[in-house]
Protein backbone atom coordinates (compact mmCIF):
# COMPACT_ATOMS: atom_id res chain seq x y z
CA UNK A 1 0.00 0.00 0.00
CA UNK A 2 1.50 3.35 -1.07
CA UNK A 3 0.89 6.01 1.57
CA UNK A 4 1.72 9.16 -0.40
CA UNK A 5 0.06 12.60 -0.27
CA UNK A 6 -2.71 11.60 -2.65
CA UNK A 7 -3.55 8.62 -0.42
CA UNK A 8 -3.42 10.91 2.62
CA UNK A 9 -5.88 13.38 1.12
CA UNK A 10 -8.35 10.68 0.06
CA UNK A 11 -8.04 8.89 3.40
CA UNK A 12 -8.79 12.13 5.20
CA UNK A 13 -11.76 13.02 2.97
CA UNK A 14 -13.29 9.54 3.24
CA UNK A 15 -12.87 9.66 7.03
CA UNK A 16 -15.28 12.60 7.20
CA UNK A 17 -18.06 10.85 5.25
CA UNK A 18 -21.26 9.63 6.85
CA UNK A 19 -21.44 5.82 6.70
CA UNK A 20 -24.22 3.27 6.29
CA UNK A 21 -23.07 0.10 8.05
CA UNK A 22 -24.56 -2.81 6.08
CA UNK A 23 -24.22 -5.55 8.68
CA UNK A 24 -23.73 -5.89 12.45
CA UNK A 25 -24.56 -8.43 15.14
CA UNK A 26 -24.53 -6.42 18.33
CA UNK A 27 -27.76 -6.07 20.22
CA UNK A 28 -29.73 -3.01 19.21
CA UNK A 29 -30.52 -2.50 22.90
CA UNK A 30 -27.40 -1.37 24.70
CA UNK A 31 -28.93 -2.16 28.09
CA UNK A 32 -28.88 -5.87 27.23
CA UNK A 33 -25.06 -6.09 27.08
CA UNK A 34 -23.50 -8.75 29.27
CA UNK A 35 -22.40 -6.94 32.43
CA UNK A 36 -20.30 -9.89 33.63
CA UNK A 37 -17.77 -9.52 30.84
CA UNK A 38 -14.27 -8.05 30.72
CA UNK A 39 -12.12 -6.85 27.85
CA UNK A 40 -10.41 -10.17 27.08
CA UNK A 41 -13.64 -12.11 27.32
CA UNK A 42 -15.59 -9.70 25.10
CA UNK A 43 -12.86 -9.23 22.48
CA UNK A 44 -12.42 -13.00 22.07
CA UNK A 45 -16.16 -13.60 21.48
CA UNK A 46 -15.33 -14.16 17.81
CA UNK A 47 -12.86 -13.49 14.95
CA UNK A 48 -9.57 -13.11 16.85
CA UNK A 49 -10.55 -16.30 18.71
CA UNK A 50 -10.58 -18.15 15.36
CA UNK A 51 -7.11 -16.83 14.48
CA UNK A 52 -5.85 -17.79 17.96
CA UNK A 53 -7.15 -21.34 17.52
CA UNK A 54 -5.67 -21.44 14.03
CA UNK A 55 -2.34 -20.40 15.60
CA UNK A 56 -2.47 -23.32 18.06
CA UNK A 57 -4.50 -22.23 21.09
CA UNK A 58 -6.51 -25.25 22.25
CA UNK A 59 -10.28 -25.07 22.75
CA UNK A 60 -9.80 -25.66 26.49
CA UNK A 61 -7.38 -22.74 26.61
CA UNK A 62 -9.83 -20.61 24.65
CA UNK A 63 -12.55 -21.41 27.21
CA UNK A 64 -10.09 -20.49 29.99
CA UNK A 65 -9.09 -17.12 28.54
CA UNK A 66 -12.77 -16.24 28.04
CA UNK A 67 -13.63 -17.12 31.64
CA UNK A 68 -13.84 -13.92 33.73
CA UNK A 69 -13.65 -15.88 36.99
CA UNK A 70 -9.89 -16.33 36.46
CA UNK A 71 -7.46 -13.41 36.92
CA UNK A 72 -6.85 -11.38 33.78
CA UNK A 73 -3.03 -11.57 33.91
CA UNK A 74 -3.12 -15.36 34.24
CA UNK A 75 -5.40 -15.63 31.22
CA UNK A 76 -3.19 -13.28 29.20
CA UNK A 77 -0.11 -15.41 29.91
CA UNK A 78 -1.87 -18.38 28.29
CA UNK A 79 -2.95 -16.50 25.20
CA UNK A 80 0.03 -14.17 24.70
CA UNK A 81 2.25 -16.30 22.41
CA UNK A 82 -0.70 -16.99 20.10
CA UNK A 83 -1.88 -13.38 20.17
CA UNK A 84 1.61 -12.27 19.15
CA UNK A 85 1.48 -14.71 16.22
CA UNK A 86 -1.81 -13.10 15.14
CA UNK A 87 -0.61 -9.52 15.68
CA UNK A 88 -0.59 -8.66 11.97
CA UNK A 89 -3.85 -10.29 10.87
CA UNK A 90 -6.81 -8.06 10.10
CA UNK A 91 -8.65 -9.21 13.23
CA UNK A 92 -5.86 -8.25 15.63
CA UNK A 93 -5.03 -5.03 13.80
CA UNK A 94 -8.66 -3.90 13.97
CA UNK A 95 -8.74 -4.45 17.75
CA UNK A 96 -5.47 -2.57 18.29
CA UNK A 97 -6.78 0.35 16.24
CA UNK A 98 -10.04 0.35 18.23
CA UNK A 99 -8.27 0.34 21.58
CA UNK A 100 -6.05 3.25 20.55
CA UNK A 101 -8.97 5.41 19.40
CA UNK A 102 -11.60 4.50 21.98
CA UNK A 103 -9.44 4.29 25.12
CA UNK A 104 -6.21 6.07 24.06
CA UNK A 105 -4.26 2.95 25.04
CA UNK A 106 -1.46 1.51 22.96
CA UNK A 107 -3.10 -1.70 21.71
CA UNK A 108 -3.63 -5.03 23.44
CA UNK A 109 -0.40 -6.10 25.10
CA UNK A 110 0.84 -7.51 28.39
CA UNK A 111 1.53 -4.08 29.94
CA UNK A 112 -1.66 -2.42 28.63
CA UNK A 113 -4.21 -5.08 29.47
CA UNK A 114 -4.96 -4.08 33.09
CA UNK A 115 -5.41 -0.32 32.39
CA UNK A 116 -7.32 -1.24 29.23
CA UNK A 117 -9.73 -3.40 31.19
CA UNK A 118 -10.27 -0.60 33.73
CA UNK A 119 -11.11 1.84 30.93
CA UNK A 120 -13.28 -0.78 29.24
CA UNK A 121 -15.28 -1.42 32.43
CA UNK A 122 -15.73 2.31 33.03
CA UNK A 123 -17.17 2.68 29.53
CA UNK A 124 -19.74 -0.11 30.03
CA UNK A 125 -22.69 2.20 30.42
CA UNK A 126 -25.40 3.71 28.24
CA UNK A 127 -23.86 6.17 25.83
CA UNK A 128 -20.90 4.03 24.80
CA UNK A 129 -22.70 2.79 21.69
CA UNK A 130 -23.48 6.35 20.68
CA UNK A 131 -19.87 7.38 21.29
CA UNK A 132 -18.44 4.62 19.08
CA UNK A 133 -21.13 4.47 16.40
CA UNK A 134 -21.90 8.15 16.00
CA UNK A 135 -19.05 10.22 17.41
CA UNK A 136 -16.09 8.10 16.35
CA UNK A 137 -17.43 6.35 13.25
CA UNK A 138 -20.01 8.84 11.93
CA UNK A 139 -22.33 5.94 11.15
CA UNK A 140 -25.88 7.00 10.30
CA UNK A 141 -27.36 3.56 10.74
CA UNK A 142 -26.38 -0.09 11.19
CA UNK A 143 -28.27 -3.00 9.70
CA UNK A 144 -28.37 -5.44 12.61
CA UNK A 145 -28.72 -9.19 12.43
CA UNK A 146 -29.43 -9.98 16.07
CA UNK A 147 -32.26 -10.84 18.42
CA UNK A 148 -33.99 -12.66 15.54
CA UNK A 149 -37.01 -13.89 17.46
CA UNK A 150 -37.84 -10.34 18.63
CA UNK A 151 -39.16 -9.78 15.11
CA UNK A 152 -41.80 -12.50 15.32
CA UNK A 153 -42.70 -12.74 19.00
CA UNK A 154 -45.54 -10.23 18.78
CA UNK A 155 -43.89 -7.53 20.88
CA UNK A 156 -43.21 -4.11 19.38
CA UNK A 157 -39.57 -3.27 18.70
CA UNK A 158 -37.99 -0.62 20.84
CA UNK A 159 -34.88 0.17 18.89
CA UNK A 160 -32.51 3.03 19.07
CA UNK A 161 -32.99 5.08 15.94
CA UNK A 162 -29.63 3.96 14.49
CA UNK A 163 -30.62 0.28 14.16
CA UNK A 164 -32.33 -1.42 11.21
CA UNK A 165 -33.17 -5.09 11.35
CA UNK A 166 -32.82 -8.15 9.18
CA UNK A 167 -34.75 -11.35 9.67
CA UNK A 168 -33.33 -14.87 9.32
CA UNK A 169 -35.87 -17.44 8.10
CA UNK A 170 -33.57 -20.23 9.30
CA UNK A 171 -36.41 -22.01 11.15
CA UNK A 172 -37.99 -22.68 7.76
CA UNK A 173 -35.13 -23.95 5.63
CA UNK A 174 -32.71 -25.54 8.07
CA UNK A 175 -33.74 -26.50 11.57
CA UNK A 176 -37.26 -26.99 12.85
CA UNK A 177 -37.65 -25.55 16.40
CA UNK A 178 -39.03 -27.98 19.04
CA UNK A 179 -42.23 -29.47 17.67
CA UNK A 180 -44.12 -28.65 20.86
CA UNK A 181 -43.48 -24.90 20.19
CA UNK A 182 -44.18 -25.21 16.48
CA UNK A 183 -47.51 -26.94 17.12
CA UNK A 184 -48.57 -24.22 19.50
CA UNK A 185 -47.70 -21.54 16.97
CA UNK A 186 -49.32 -23.48 14.15
CA UNK A 187 -52.58 -23.59 16.13
CA UNK A 188 -52.55 -19.80 16.31
CA UNK A 189 -51.74 -19.36 12.63
CA UNK A 190 -53.38 -22.35 10.93
CA UNK A 191 -55.99 -23.43 13.48
CA UNK A 192 -54.33 -26.86 13.65
CA UNK A 193 -50.98 -28.38 14.59
CA UNK A 194 -48.03 -28.69 12.22
CA UNK A 195 -49.24 -31.66 10.20
CA UNK A 196 -47.42 -31.26 6.90
CA UNK A 197 -45.81 -28.78 4.54
CA UNK A 198 -48.92 -26.58 4.22
CA UNK A 199 -48.88 -25.51 7.86
CA UNK A 200 -45.16 -24.78 7.69
CA UNK A 201 -45.75 -22.51 4.69
CA UNK A 202 -48.67 -20.90 6.53
CA UNK A 203 -46.34 -20.10 9.42
CA UNK A 204 -43.68 -18.73 7.10
CA UNK A 205 -46.28 -16.38 5.59
CA UNK A 206 -47.42 -15.28 9.04
CA UNK A 207 -43.85 -14.55 10.12
CA UNK A 208 -43.08 -12.65 6.93
CA UNK A 209 -46.21 -10.55 7.43
CA UNK A 210 -45.24 -9.74 11.00
CA UNK A 211 -41.70 -8.90 9.99
CA UNK A 212 -42.95 -6.65 7.17
CA UNK A 213 -45.28 -4.89 9.58
CA UNK A 214 -42.23 -4.01 11.66
CA UNK A 215 -40.67 -2.37 8.62
CA UNK A 216 -38.17 -5.13 7.89
CA UNK A 217 -37.56 -5.79 4.22
CA UNK A 218 -34.18 -7.54 4.43
CA UNK A 219 -33.80 -11.27 5.03
CA UNK A 220 -30.50 -13.01 5.65
CA UNK A 221 -29.46 -16.47 4.52
CA UNK A 222 -26.67 -18.15 6.51
CA UNK A 223 -27.04 -21.57 4.86
CA UNK A 224 -23.36 -21.78 3.83
CA UNK A 225 -22.46 -22.41 7.47
CA UNK A 226 -24.50 -25.60 7.50
CA UNK A 227 -24.85 -26.90 3.94
CA UNK A 228 -24.21 -26.19 0.26
CA UNK A 229 -25.62 -22.99 -1.24
CA UNK A 230 -26.99 -25.07 -4.08
CA UNK A 231 -30.75 -25.45 -3.61
CA UNK A 232 -32.15 -27.59 -6.46
CA UNK A 233 -35.87 -27.49 -7.19
CA UNK A 234 -38.04 -30.16 -5.61
CA UNK A 235 -41.66 -31.06 -6.44
CA UNK A 236 -44.38 -30.38 -3.87
CA UNK A 237 -45.29 -34.09 -3.77
CA UNK A 238 -41.74 -35.13 -2.94
CA UNK A 239 -41.24 -32.40 -0.35
CA UNK A 240 -44.58 -33.17 1.32
CA UNK A 241 -43.81 -36.87 1.58
CA UNK A 242 -40.43 -36.05 3.08
CA UNK A 243 -42.01 -33.61 5.55
CA UNK A 244 -44.53 -36.24 6.70
CA UNK A 245 -41.72 -38.69 7.39
CA UNK A 246 -39.76 -35.98 9.18
CA UNK A 247 -42.69 -35.04 11.42
CA UNK A 248 -43.28 -38.67 12.36
CA UNK A 249 -39.65 -38.86 13.54
CA UNK A 250 -39.52 -35.43 15.18
CA UNK A 251 -42.75 -36.23 17.03
CA UNK A 252 -40.84 -38.75 19.14
CA UNK A 253 -38.80 -35.95 20.77
CA UNK A 254 -41.10 -32.90 20.55
CA UNK A 255 -38.97 -30.93 23.02
CA UNK A 256 -35.92 -30.97 20.73
CA UNK A 257 -35.18 -29.05 17.53
CA UNK A 258 -34.50 -31.19 14.45
CA UNK A 259 -32.87 -30.54 11.10
CA UNK A 260 -35.23 -30.84 8.11
CA UNK A 261 -34.40 -33.43 5.45
CA UNK A 262 -32.61 -31.97 2.44
CA UNK A 263 -35.67 -32.25 0.22
CA UNK A 264 -37.65 -30.05 2.61
CA UNK A 265 -34.74 -27.61 2.98
CA UNK A 266 -34.52 -27.21 -0.78
CA UNK A 267 -38.26 -26.86 -1.27
CA UNK A 268 -38.62 -24.30 1.51
CA UNK A 269 -35.72 -22.15 0.27
CA UNK A 270 -37.60 -21.76 -3.01
CA UNK A 271 -40.80 -20.91 -1.10
CA UNK A 272 -38.89 -18.24 0.85
CA UNK A 273 -37.31 -16.75 -2.26
CA UNK A 274 -40.59 -16.85 -4.20
CA UNK A 275 -41.92 -14.52 -1.53
CA UNK A 276 -38.78 -12.38 -1.56
CA UNK A 277 -39.17 -12.07 -5.33
CA UNK A 278 -42.83 -11.09 -5.05
CA UNK A 279 -42.24 -8.54 -2.30
CA UNK A 280 -38.95 -7.33 -3.84
CA UNK A 281 -37.05 -8.00 -0.65
CA UNK A 282 -33.32 -7.67 -0.19
CA UNK A 283 -31.73 -11.06 0.46
CA UNK A 284 -28.38 -10.78 2.19
CA UNK A 285 -26.45 -13.99 1.59
CA UNK A 286 -23.41 -15.20 3.47
CA UNK A 287 -20.89 -16.35 0.85
CA UNK A 288 -17.28 -17.43 1.30
CA UNK A 289 -15.32 -18.11 4.47
CA UNK A 290 -17.31 -19.21 7.50
CA UNK A 291 -16.39 -17.69 10.88
CA UNK A 292 -14.92 -20.22 13.30
CA UNK A 293 -12.52 -23.06 12.65
CA UNK A 294 -13.04 -26.03 10.38
CA UNK A 295 -15.94 -25.88 7.94
CA UNK A 296 -16.63 -26.87 4.35
CA UNK A 297 -15.48 -23.85 2.36
CA UNK A 298 -16.70 -25.31 -0.94
CA UNK A 299 -20.30 -25.06 0.38
CA UNK A 300 -20.00 -21.28 0.35
CA UNK A 301 -19.01 -20.68 -3.28
CA UNK A 302 -21.43 -18.00 -4.59
CA UNK A 303 -21.64 -19.73 -8.00
CA UNK A 304 -23.78 -22.36 -6.25
CA UNK A 305 -26.53 -19.71 -6.03
CA UNK A 306 -26.86 -19.38 -9.81
CA UNK A 307 -30.25 -21.13 -10.22
CA UNK A 308 -31.73 -18.94 -7.47
CA UNK A 309 -30.30 -15.72 -8.94
CA UNK A 310 -31.76 -16.61 -12.34
CA UNK A 311 -35.20 -17.52 -11.05
CA UNK A 312 -35.89 -14.86 -8.41
CA UNK A 313 -34.95 -11.85 -10.46
CA UNK A 314 -37.04 -9.31 -8.52
CA UNK A 315 -35.25 -10.03 -5.24
CA UNK A 316 -31.96 -8.24 -4.68
CA UNK A 317 -29.19 -10.64 -3.68
CA UNK A 318 -26.67 -8.73 -1.61
CA UNK A 319 -23.64 -11.03 -1.63
CA UNK A 320 -21.57 -10.80 1.53
CA UNK A 321 -17.89 -10.87 2.38
CA UNK A 322 -16.50 -10.52 -1.19
CA UNK A 323 -17.17 -14.27 -1.32
CA UNK A 324 -13.64 -14.66 0.06
CA UNK A 325 -11.71 -16.44 -1.32
CA UNK A 326 -14.05 -16.67 -4.37
CA UNK A 327 -13.49 -13.03 -5.34
CA UNK A 328 -13.47 -13.54 -9.12
CA UNK A 329 -16.68 -15.58 -8.97
CA UNK A 330 -18.39 -12.92 -6.84
CA UNK A 331 -17.27 -10.13 -9.19
CA UNK A 332 -18.49 -12.00 -12.27
CA UNK A 333 -21.92 -12.66 -10.72
CA UNK A 334 -22.39 -8.97 -9.90
CA UNK A 335 -21.26 -8.00 -13.40
CA UNK A 336 -23.64 -10.47 -15.00
CA UNK A 337 -26.79 -10.21 -12.85
CA UNK A 338 -28.83 -7.03 -12.43
CA UNK A 339 -30.21 -8.42 -9.14
CA UNK A 340 -26.80 -9.05 -7.52
CA UNK A 341 -25.02 -6.44 -5.41
CA UNK A 342 -21.66 -6.58 -3.63
CA UNK A 343 -21.44 -6.08 0.11
CA UNK A 344 -17.93 -5.87 1.54
CA UNK A 345 -19.01 -6.41 5.16
CA UNK A 346 -16.48 -8.35 7.29
CA UNK A 347 -14.01 -8.41 4.40
CA UNK A 348 -11.58 -5.66 5.44
CA UNK A 349 -10.64 -7.63 8.55
CA UNK A 350 -10.75 -11.16 7.09
CA UNK A 351 -7.78 -10.17 4.94
CA UNK A 352 -7.20 -6.46 4.32
CA UNK A 353 -5.07 -7.16 1.23
CA UNK A 354 -7.78 -9.38 -0.29
CA UNK A 355 -10.37 -6.65 0.31
CA UNK A 356 -8.18 -4.19 -1.60
CA UNK A 357 -7.73 -6.68 -4.46
CA UNK A 358 -11.47 -7.27 -4.52
CA UNK A 359 -12.39 -3.59 -4.56
CA UNK A 360 -9.85 -2.95 -7.31
CA UNK A 361 -11.47 -5.70 -9.41
CA UNK A 362 -15.05 -4.68 -8.50
CA UNK A 363 -14.48 -1.10 -9.71
CA UNK A 364 -12.89 -2.40 -12.91
CA UNK A 365 -15.67 -4.84 -13.76
CA UNK A 366 -18.90 -3.88 -12.00
CA UNK A 367 -21.00 -0.68 -12.22
CA UNK A 368 -20.04 1.10 -9.02
CA UNK A 369 -23.63 1.77 -7.93
CA UNK A 370 -23.78 -1.90 -6.82
CA UNK A 371 -20.89 -1.87 -4.35
CA UNK A 372 -21.21 -1.22 -0.59
CA UNK A 373 -17.87 -0.73 1.12
CA UNK A 374 -18.52 -1.41 4.78
CA UNK A 375 -20.26 -3.56 7.35
CA UNK A 376 -18.55 -4.15 10.68
CA UNK A 377 -20.06 -7.60 11.31
CA UNK A 378 -19.19 -7.48 15.02
CA UNK A 379 -20.94 -8.90 18.06
CA UNK A 380 -19.33 -6.21 20.24
CA UNK A 381 -19.35 -2.54 19.38
CA UNK A 382 -15.67 -1.72 20.02
CA UNK A 383 -14.48 -3.77 17.03
CA UNK A 384 -16.45 -1.54 14.73
CA UNK A 385 -14.03 1.40 14.86
CA UNK A 386 -10.86 -0.51 13.90
CA UNK A 387 -12.68 -2.29 11.11
CA UNK A 388 -13.99 0.99 9.67
CA UNK A 389 -10.47 2.48 9.79
CA UNK A 390 -9.12 -0.46 7.77
CA UNK A 391 -12.03 -0.17 5.32
CA UNK A 392 -11.41 3.54 4.77
CA UNK A 393 -7.66 3.01 4.37
CA UNK A 394 -8.24 0.18 1.91
CA UNK A 395 -10.69 2.23 -0.12
CA UNK A 396 -8.41 5.29 -0.15
CA UNK A 397 -5.54 3.09 -1.29
CA UNK A 398 -7.51 1.50 -4.15
CA UNK A 399 -8.95 4.85 -5.28
CA UNK A 400 -5.52 6.53 -5.13
CA UNK A 401 -4.22 3.74 -7.38
CA UNK A 402 -7.01 4.41 -9.87
CA UNK A 403 -6.12 8.12 -9.87
CA UNK A 404 -2.41 7.35 -10.38
CA UNK A 405 -3.31 5.05 -13.27
CA UNK A 406 -5.37 7.77 -14.94
CA UNK A 407 -8.69 5.88 -14.59
CA UNK A 408 -10.30 8.78 -12.71
CA UNK A 409 -9.36 12.13 -11.24
CA UNK A 410 -9.15 12.91 -7.56
CA UNK A 411 -12.59 14.48 -7.37
CA UNK A 412 -14.17 11.48 -9.09
CA UNK A 413 -12.38 9.23 -6.62
CA UNK A 414 -13.89 11.13 -3.70
CA UNK A 415 -17.39 11.00 -5.22
CA UNK A 416 -16.98 7.27 -5.82
CA UNK A 417 -15.92 6.82 -2.18
CA UNK A 418 -19.07 8.59 -1.04
CA UNK A 419 -21.16 6.19 -3.10
CA UNK A 420 -19.38 3.16 -1.67
CA UNK A 421 -19.77 4.16 1.98
CA UNK A 422 -23.09 5.98 1.89
CA UNK A 423 -25.24 6.42 -1.23
CA UNK A 424 -25.10 2.81 -2.44
CA UNK A 425 -25.90 0.96 0.81
CA UNK A 426 -28.61 3.54 1.58
CA UNK A 427 -30.29 2.90 -1.78
CA UNK A 428 -29.66 -0.86 -2.06
CA UNK A 429 -30.76 -1.68 1.49
CA UNK A 430 -33.44 1.05 1.53
CA UNK A 431 -32.49 2.36 4.96
Ligand SMILES: [Zn+2]
Nearest residue numbers: 023025145377
Ligand atom coordinates in the same frame (compact mmCIF):
# COMPACT_ATOMS: atom_id res chain seq x y z
ZN1 LIG B 1 -22.44 -11.57 10.04
